[in-house]
Amino acid sequence: MAAQLALSSAQTGVWMAQQLDPEDRSFNIGEYCDIAGPVDPDLLQQALREVVAATPALRARFDIGDEGLCQYLDDTVEAPLHRIDVSGEPDPRQAAERWMRQDLAKEYDLAEGPLVTWALFTLGAERTLWYRAAHHIVLDGFGLALIASHVADVYSALVTGRPRRPRPPGTLQQVIASDLAYQESEEYARDRQFWLDRLAGQTEAAAFTDWRPTASRASLRESGHLTPADFDVLRAAARALDVTWPEVVVAAIAVRLQQATGVREPVVGLPVTARTEPMLRRVPGMVTNVVPLRLSFGPHTPFADVVAQTSLRLEEALRHQRYPQEHLVRELPGLPEGRKQFGPDVNIMSFNYHGDYAGRPATVHTLCSGPVEDLTVNVYDRMDGRGLQIALDGNAELYDRAQLSQHLADIVALLRSVTGPLEHAPAGP
CATH class of the missing domain: 3.30.559.30 (Nonribosomal peptide synthetase, condensation domain)
Structure with a gap:
């Protein structure tokens, strides 16, 4: 059975806005990194599975249950790695970006998931693009950067055989608990009054x-x-x-x-x-x-x-x-x-957070x-x-x-x- 959590205030805001306009795709965020060299797709898929297993936000889906609106951390949710060779296209990068923008225009099913997308584009023998996208309800830009860094570390460890770097402590449950505690705190009341005064x-x-x-x-x-x-x-x-x-x-x-x-x-x-x-x-x-x-x-x-x-x-x-x-x-x-x-x-x-993929440098490009x-x-x-x-x-x-x-x-x-x-x-x- 999937673990159940409340939503943060930021997630609740996204949920409400999406319900008001179910066809709005502007909550889809995405970026890609341009990697100077080839990437082993099987090892990248393995790295992604490991990171998803360690990151509850990537397995979340959202629905209204007996206790109201909740997020469910579902171990069965998995986003496959799309493997796309565009090396034969007249403009490989343009072809890859066209696919990405079409993907960013799709609808994510918040109740079913997965709410993330991965794709690996081969542009040539020495050029690879790794694309990652998500619905904003599960990740913000900072969170996407954390994911990219974690994947780069695990992939590099799989390729080179070196140990993975220790992951810093912290859980999604603690994030939600911190947000709920803040909303009931004196700090929340002080912050509210500060902004009401500042914008009077x-x-x-x-x-x-x-x-x-x-x-x-x-x-x-x-x-x-x-x-x-x-x-x-x-x-x-x-x-x-x-x-x-x-x-x-x-x-x-x-x-x-x-x-x-x-x-x-x-x-x-x-x-x-x-x-x-x-x-x-x-x-x-x-x-x-x-x-x-x-x-x-x-x-x-x-x-x-x-x-x-x-x-x-x-x-x-x-x-x-x-x-x-x-x-x-x-x-x-x-x-x-x-x-x-x-x-x-x-x-x-x-x-x-460009990352280093087993010694191959990468440059990040934000799409949305x-x-x-x-x-x-x-x-x-x-x-x-x-x-x-x-x-x-x-x-x-x-x-x-x-x-x-x-x-x-x-x-x-x-x-x-x-x-x-x-x-x-x-x-x-």
Whole structure:
């Protein structure tokens, strides 16, 4: 009989949203790693089976039983490894990505599972892509990274014969227990009051376009980058202001939002791991949250002042990052009908999980990170010396590719320009 668990607050939010729109595929997340060399498919399948057996989230299915909505950890659930040879295609990588995007458009049966997908693409004798996807109810981006790292370690151990690295302690049961305890705690009450005070009177949700409620189930992506030299200058500028480079990036995007809208108190959403305990950072699952950063500045405020304010607000927000965004949206009046967020999201991912597959290096490529209500600015630092990748995901009913490309160009140009004399640079044009 499958073990039974309650859902985390993040999982409950995904479940409710999916029930409201069963045909919405935006909760499918996926990525692939480009491996420089061949991969033994039998050993990768063996590694996947071992990781799935050790990771309850990968065996979860969701249904309403006698005790209400639960997740069932089913030992019989197994996701096969699809083995696909595209080496004979005119453009092997394009053919592989086409298959992946078609897969991301499929429906996952939450009640039956499996809620993950694996595929291995052979592009040639020295080129392999490993694709992994999941429904957001079982994994967030951080959890997907933990899975990728675990699989890379087990696969490498199987190929080389070396021992597997010890797995850090922590269970999905502990993750759920921590979340339930938080919701009954004084910390939850303090976090709630902090956010109600911080966002009191917030009646605007600024957007880079004329926002309207949509039934969009698709998003568009446009990508660009800051060169390694530009990134070095950005980091040096951050050090000069005694802040981190992500704080400079968030401040710059808030400035661009104000330039585009004229709103004096722009709010940007910041996806956070919500993993405030060491145990939570060790266990794959769905825990992530989004915190709103409300800033206040004028068109002639020195950019250094905007950065300082961003740093302070971010520090405060991270201390209260577990309070669910959907709870906050329900409690605050004034947002336009249909809005579930306070502004565009700025999703900064600065960690290295490319992995090493038995001595063969791999580079990760993100395909889809989850629903996009308006616009998400994704900033990736893969810590590989290649600079910053910047990808804009826009709601397909609100943006076309030309608009996304222009917003991307504006943001990249602004990030390059703020590395000048920051203490004097104005926030606006």
